Amino acid sequence: LIIENSLHRALERGEFVVYYQPQVNTIAGEIIQMEALIRWQHPTLGFISPATFIPLAEETGLIVPIGEWVLRTACRQNKAWQDAGLPPIRIGVNLSARQFQQPNLVEMVAQILSDTGLNPQFLELEITESIAMQNAELTRSILMEFERMGVGIAMDDFGTGYSSLGYLKKFPFHTLKIDQSFVRDLITNPNDVAIITAIIALGQGLNLKVVAEGVETEQLKELLHTLECQHMQGYFFSRPLPASDATKLMGQAR
Ligand code: G
Ligand code: G
Ligand code: MN
Ligand code: NA
Numbered sequence: 691l692i693i694e695n696s697l698h699r700a701l702e703r704g705e706f707v708v709y710y711q712p713q714v715n716t717i718a719g720e721i722i723q724m725e726a727l728i729r730w731q732h733p734t735l736g737f738i739s740p741a742t743f744i745p746l747a748e749e750t751g752l753i754v755p756i757g758e759w760v761l762r763t764a765c766r767q768n769k770a771w772q773d774a775g776l777p778p779i780r781i782g783v784n785l786s787a788r789q790f791q792q793p794n795l796v797e798m799v800a801q802i803l804s805d806t807g808l809n810p811q812f813l814e815l816e817i818t819e820s821i822a823m824q825n826a827e828l829t830r831s832i833l834m835e836f837e838r839m840g841v842g843i844a845m846d847d848f849g850t851g852y853s854s855l856g857y858l859k860k861f862p863f864h865t866l867k868i869d870q871s872f873v874r875d876l877i878t879n880p881n882d883v884a885i886i887t888a889i890i891a892l893g894q895g896l897n898l899k900v901v902a903e904g905v906e907t908e909q910l911k912e913l914l915h916t917l918e919c920q921h922m923q924g925y926f927f928s929r930p931l932p933a934s935d936a937t938k939l940m941g942q943a944r
Contacts, residue, residue, distance in 0.1 A: 692735075693732075693735070693738065693742070693743065693746065694746055694750065696732060696735075697743060697746060697747060697750070697752055698750075698752065700730060700732070701752075701755055701756060701759060703733075705730055705731055705732060705733070706728055706729065706730055706731075706756065706759065706760075707728070707729045707730075707731060707932065708726050708727070708728055708729070708760055708763045708764055708767070708933070709726075709727045709728075709729050709930035709931055709932055709936075710724040710725065710726060710727070710764075710767070710781075710930060710931055710932075710933060710936035711724065711725045711727060711923060711928060711929065711930040711931070712724055712923070712927055712928050712936070712939065712940075713725065713782070713901055713921060713922070713923045714921070714922055714923070714927050715920055715921055716911060716914075716915060716920055716921070716922055717920050720777075721779060721939070721940055722779055722780070722921070723779050723780040723781070723782055723814065724768070724779060724780075724781055724782065724936060725781075725782040725783075725784075725816070725923065725930075726760055726761075726763070726764035726767075726781060726782065726783050726784070727740065727784075727930045728740050728744075728756070728760050729930075730743055744786070747786075748786050748787070748788050751788060753786045753788045753789065754788060754789060754792060757784075757785065757786060757788075757789050758798060758802070760783060760784075761783050761798075761799065761802050762802050762805070762806065764781045764783050765781065765783075765802050765803060765806040765808045765813060766806045766808075767781070767933055768780075768781040768808055768812055768813075769806050769807050769808045771937065771940060772808075772812070774937075776937075776940050776941065777940075778812060779812070779940070780811075780812050780813065780814045780842060781808075781812060781813055781814070782814045782815075782816050782844060783813065783814070783815055783816065784815075784816045784817075784846065785815050785816065785817050785821070786821070787818075787820065787821045787824055790817075790821055790824070790825070790828070790829060790832065795832060796832060796835045796836065796839075799813075799815075799836070799839075799841065800839065803839075803841075809840075810839045810840035810841045811840045811841075811842070813841050813842065814841070814842035814843065814844050814864065814865065815836060815841060815842070815843055815844070816844045816845075816846040816867065817829075817833075817843065817844070817845065817846060818845075818846050818847050818850075818851060819845065819847065819848070819850070819851025819852060819854075819857070820851050820852075822845070822851075822857050822861060823851065823852055823854070823857075826857070826860075829861070830860060830861055833861050833862050834862060836862075837862040842864045842865065843861070843862055843863050843864055843865070844863065844864065844865035844866070844867055844901075845857075845858075845861075845863050845865070845866050845867065846867045847867065847869040847903075848866045848867055848868055848869055848889065849868060849869050849871075849872055849885065849889065850869045850871065855892075858892070858896055858898075859896070863898060864898060864899060865898060865899045865900075865901060866889065866892075866893050866898050866899070866900050866901070867901045867903050867923075868886060868889055868900065868901065868902045868903060868919075869903060869904075870903045870904025870924075871904075872885050872886055872889075873886070873902050873903060873904045873905060873910065873914075873924075874904055874906075876910060876913055876914070877909060877910065877913060883913075883917070886902070886914070886917055886919070887917055890917055890918055890919055894918075899921055900919060900921060901921040901922065901923055902914050902919050902921070902922045902923070902924075903922075903923050903924060904923075904924050904925075905922045905923065905924030905925075905926050905927065906924050906925045906926050907926055908926060910924075910926065911926055
């Protein structure tokens with residue numbers, strides 16, 4: 691309850707921070723994208739994990755203004771990186787189901803792109819399977835509008851929801867992010883190898899970029915490489931970083 695009360699004030703009090711985690715093309719050895727991940731620095735309780743407060747923000751509807759703030763912050767940051775002469779990359783931003791129920795979602799995104807001056811091709815919105823399922827027709831029409839604008843769409847946590855393969859055909863996805871739960875035990879679990887092999891083949895067949903999430907070790911990176919997975923994200927490459935550290939990392943990677 692304490693958390694719920696202070697969540698209402700956190701935005702205006704400036705307690706949220708956006709961290710950035712790189713997505714890497716391991717063949718080229720380049721950072722190709724950054725995922726924006728919100729962090730809450732509470733003045734007395736300290737750091738509160740998004741795994742705790744995002745569900746609460748979704749219940750209370752606060753995810754709507756919070757999500758808008760994250761999107762604006764992330765787009766502004768990406769434009770600043772480009773203006774600083776860093777190699778252009780995409781920024782990935784997570785959207786929640788609640789945001790999809792807002793009638794002005796598409797205008798909100800368009801407004802933020804216009805305000806920040808970020809070209810839509812440098813934004814990718816990450817949605818989960820459950821969002822896609824909740825109101826498939828509405829979701830599809832919203833995603834088609836993003837597609838027309840040039841904004842990329844990623845299916846996040848792929849494999850954990852009701853992965854109806856029909857959605858992959860029906861919705862304009864550009865990217866599949868394989869959930870960490872299939873990556874974690876890849877070394878020891880042949881079932882996970884089979885699942886990931888199948889997802890990668892599916893992605894290749896449908897011309898989707900496939901990203902393995904939660905890559906924590908070099909051994910995992912090598913195995914994924916053998917399975918022809920070229921795009922990865924995880925602690926092995928970098929933890930989510932504050933903007934200043936993410937900027938340094940991008941400078942080094944060049
Ligand atoms: O960064 P990580 O540790 O702890 O995030 C935990 C969960 O919170 C993940 O499921 C992630 O997708 C979600 N999350 C992080 N940042 C955002 C955000 O800006 N918006 C939404 N909707 N979810 C987020
Ligand atoms: O649900 P989504 O995929 O958007 O959330 C990404 C979550 O995964 C964030 O909480 C992020 O901090 C976390 N994460 C990123 N890389 C790793 C990793 O290598 N290992 C683990 N355990 N978590 C990771
Ligand atoms: Mn994500
Ligand atoms: Na994920």
